[in-house]
Amino acid sequence: MLIVMKKGSTREDLARVAGLVEGMGLTPHVLQGSAQTIVEVTGQTAPLDPGSFESLPGVARAVPAGGAFPLAARQSPAHETRIALGGRTIGGGGVFVMAGPCAVESEEQLLRTAHRVKEAGADALRGGAFKPRSSPYHFQGLGLEGLRILARAREETGLPIVTEAVGEASLELVAEHADVVQIGARNMRNYEMLKRAGRLKKPIFLKRGMSATLEDLLLSAEYVLNEGNDQVLLCERGIRTFSQHSRFTLDLSIVPALREATHLPVFVDPSHATGYRDRVAPMAAAAVAAGADGVMLEVHPAPESSLSDGRQALLPAQLADLVARLRDIAAIARHRTEAVR
């Protein structure tokens, strides 16, 4: 931490800062410039809160020196978490495709979709049993019955299952049935839920909140990692901006930024972000070209009868075509490994 003193700050201000630092068991080093004074703090083991210093009189600002998320931070170019799932590996250069319907609507719908997802060459099946909906009057998912249907689809196709938990209560239930537990954008800052997810033994698929910065996202991952679960997958799914041509603004440049900042795998969900089927394929391709380790796609055998978000679901035939193209683009996008050197 570097604590920059204001011009005009007094000796007392400086002494107060030094005292607070020492009171924390740390060491202050005063750097006296010709016009400015800076206190360098050494000795900390966990990240300090800049706010504790910035509220002191005479302090202009406090700049964290070490990172705010030591467990999530990439330590070297080669430092990359790989996660084995369903016989394949997430991370390391390929593209891992999760696909399926927004919501599990019935056994028939889900099994039919699961087979098409398998045939299309995808690596995992997604589908919501619990649906967080903005309105209490909209379809909220089949719940436990949905989880059972998903498990049956895994038996039939061999595809690992990714599905969302919507609160502390559903977390264990989902972990029991699913291979990967999704925490959605709306719960990215539900810290109690994150702590509990950190005590599960399943990979956590953590979606970026619609107003979360890169740092917010990594701090939420840090909550999970800090409890002992080291399998966290990050997912960009669009942020809220003034731009109205798509449902959310897919912030794809967070992909290379995350790859620099963290060793955790990075996914992109272009379906929720764009909200329109025709834009999903271009944005999935763009995500892979930008260096994403995987994508999460919505697909539905009959989107016009979907109970939620039908407009954004790909048709099964489109999925097969897209998966092939994504694997070609991943092969070309060799900057992915270069970017972090």
Place this chain on the structure above:
Amino acid sequence: MLIVMKKGSTREDLARVAGLVEGMGLTPHVLQGSAQTIVEVTGQTAPLDPGSFESLPGVARAVPAGGAFPLAARQSPAHETRIALGGRTIGGGGVFVMAGPCAVESEEQLLRTAHRVKEAGADALRGGAFKPRSSPYHFQGLGLEGLRILARAREETGLPIVTEAVGEASLELVAEHADVVQIGARNMRNYEMLKRAGRLKKPIFLKRGMSATLEDLLLSAEYVLNEGNDQVLLCERGIRTFSQHSRFTLDLSIVPALREATHLPVFVDPSHATGYRDRVAPMAAAAVAAGADGVMLEVHPAPESSLSDGRQALLPAQLADLVARLRDIAAIARHRTEAVR
């Protein structure tokens, strides 16, 4: 609901729409314009999901006719929820002031502050026992011990207590000790928590999420109301924008917009939004001038030693001065009742 068909849509498209409407037990009315066709839907009792129609072939868009939040919606200019608290009333023209430290740090700190808050003329005491923090390494609150300290402050001062629950688990605990249960911005979309809050018998102080629209906020309130709890207070606390001169952008024009849209009382928290003590008083005054029913303010007897957000806390002497000024402004701001006519 009005369903506007695309130019070039077919008879089959129209029949499919009409069929879906009838399948829901509702009545479709086809309005044939000279260039456009519109299906008007009547008979619904709960809000429909426009997405169910917009995914159908041939549909340009679906416009909800009734409101999306029937319980939160204002039905007439005179329709205003008033909530009695600590012998005073929220709503109806005055300004209700909640003040206190960001976090409960110790019994000594809280009691000292509580007495100053009381002397300053505020109406309720706020203070966080559970603190949702972006980083797992920052102070997370005293928990149950904090709740007990708050209860002691109520005994000593007679001020009602407002404090935050941070997840489903802490909700009942907080409701046991507090007079008003706060749900913070980070949990505004934690729908499982909202449903449980709807089954409590205490008023819910619901803060707007940092990327929530007016409709999102009222839909979250609707989750609480729909479970039977009709005491919901709404609070603007700043949104995330590109603008960096304050911590969040206080979106004050949501105050008159909410007053038009809903019968629920509207609060503003200028402390978290601005992040700087010197800007809290101007923005609190602005909130009341814009028509807010109340404000939530941070105050700390010794902000420089605060464990969280000290920079934004008012000094007790500033609070007393501000409370008096806010009451004067509320008296002038008579447009508040006019705005909804």
Place this chain on the structure above:
Amino acid sequence: MLIVMKKGSTREDLARVAGLVEGMGLTPHVLQGSAQTIVEVTGQTAPLDPGSFESLPGVARAVPAGGAFPLAARQSPAHETRIALGGRTIGGGGVFVMAGPCAVESEEQLLRTAHRVKEAGADALRGGAFKPRSSPYHFQGLGLEGLRILARAREETGLPIVTEAVGEASLELVAEHADVVQIGARNMRNYEMLKRAGRLKKPIFLKRGMSATLEDLLLSAEYVLNEGNDQVLLCERGIRTFSQHSRFTLDLSIVPALREATHLPVFVDPSHATGYRDRVAPMAAAAVAAGADGVMLEVHPAPESSLSDGRQALLPAQLADLVARLRDIAAIARHRTEAVR
């Protein structure tokens, strides 16, 4: 300027930085901490571009020490620009009200409005002769004829005239006829226009661009000041955000932020920001409570026949009522002088 070197930067990196500083005729001072190295630069007379240093190898970041806008910056609590206009003074504690129609539509409309504006107690007449419209197909204003009508209204009422120039070409023409030359949000970053405005002898009313930060706005003011025109009025008029309940998000907390940062008077335009008549009065009151020196309001004698933005125009009777209320609120909002101490 403080140039913070990266951990792991080399002696060569440091020498390169020092060399570049000296090459600019400035003095580098190397501050060697126990873990970090910082180069403090002294001797500069004009603000330096941090980018010139941040592109050097080994540099973590460059922090400007002096301000980026020396002419616009407030030097002391008492440092406040006051501008005399039409026998009244902008700045110094009162509230200066500019009111009038969005666009000059006809002599009859403008004169009728001007008299009502005068009767309502406003201090200046606004009205657009040149209208910057997003679509080339919408009404673009009466141009020179509009300026002449405005001049006639000044003769009849004695009110000073505020009107917008829409490009370099119209700037001199507007300056000839108007008392205050407005530069709209869309031209806030039209630097060639700003330079020319700096050579006029009339006050410049500079509106904040819809994506401009506080610093961007003051840098644009700096362009005008730097050419010798020291009469610049700043105006908040709303920014673009995801929030859709109002046309733009009125960022009122920029008012106290600007009062700290600059000696220039600060106005607010609640009409364009909110887009709805019923929200203009609350937000004008809020602006004054937040410490604004003045407001710009739209008023129209028959809004339903207005050629532009009729929905947001106040009726003349509403204006009279509002002006009185604003003066009362300004009298209470004594924090305005406190805020900068």
Place this chain on the structure above:
Amino acid sequence: MLIVMKKGSTREDLARVAGLVEGMGLTPHVLQGSAQTIVEVTGQTAPLDPGSFESLPGVARAVPAGGAFPLAARQSPAHETRIALGGRTIGGGGVFVMAGPCAVESEEQLLRTAHRVKEAGADALRGGAFKPRSSPYHFQGLGLEGLRILARAREETGLPIVTEAVGEASLELVAEHADVVQIGARNMRNYEMLKRAGRLKKPIFLKRGMSATLEDLLLSAEYVLNEGNDQVLLCERGIRTFSQHSRFTLDLSIVPALREATHLPVFVDPSHATGYRDRVAPMAAAAVAAGADGVMLEVHPAPESSLSDGRQALLPAQLADLVARLRDIAAIARHRTEAVR
């Protein structure tokens, strides 16, 4: 235009709307639903301003039926503008690469860069002679001398020249020397400049403003097209959002959205958007994968001595590698033609 009347609107309200429509020489058709009344307007040749109707009593809202930008709008899947430049074609499936330094700094720097750009396989040379800078104290470009240097580079390399005009005055001057005239993000809403650009005989490279919606961008293009210049290139360069990991948020999903909406070619500038060299290549690749017709890239032979934006400039060797990869990705991204079907 569809004008939706409010529930509770009167016969007089309806008659007033019909009268206004007829007064414009257009035909109103009243569609009477069982609960709502809608007025369909036919006969218009240019887009109507919804605001003219929405300010009338009894009107809920006015929905434009035809497009707001008839000249920029795509009329059919096959409708695509192609522009010949330097012996190559923009549009039609390939990727057109414009590259060069942010600013022309000297003849030596520019010529050296131009040769490297040529060798790298790029299609055009970019470089700023006039630089719009936020601060009046930063380097503003070499002006006319810069244009002459650019012309010399064209003679030596055969590459067509793309450079920016910063106001009405520089527009003709730039058009004389350059092959493509750039209008930057800050001037996207400088309508007087756009009108003049519409009377030039050179292609206009129009960058999206940092707070412009898709519609705003196409309306600005419409200003140029409406004056007779049918050669307009659109360019996404990042928008202002809360997200701080990159300088601007590159809104790549506007690429497929624009391809649906317009026949004009779509470019992306990843250099200004990301602000960091290492993120330029991934985002350029993503842009092409998303369907962009071209990219604009910054390259500098010695970025550490650049007078502006050196951090974001690619090295010449990186450019050559990137151009090859972009052409490979373009060949795979065959969804570009599918997207609009």
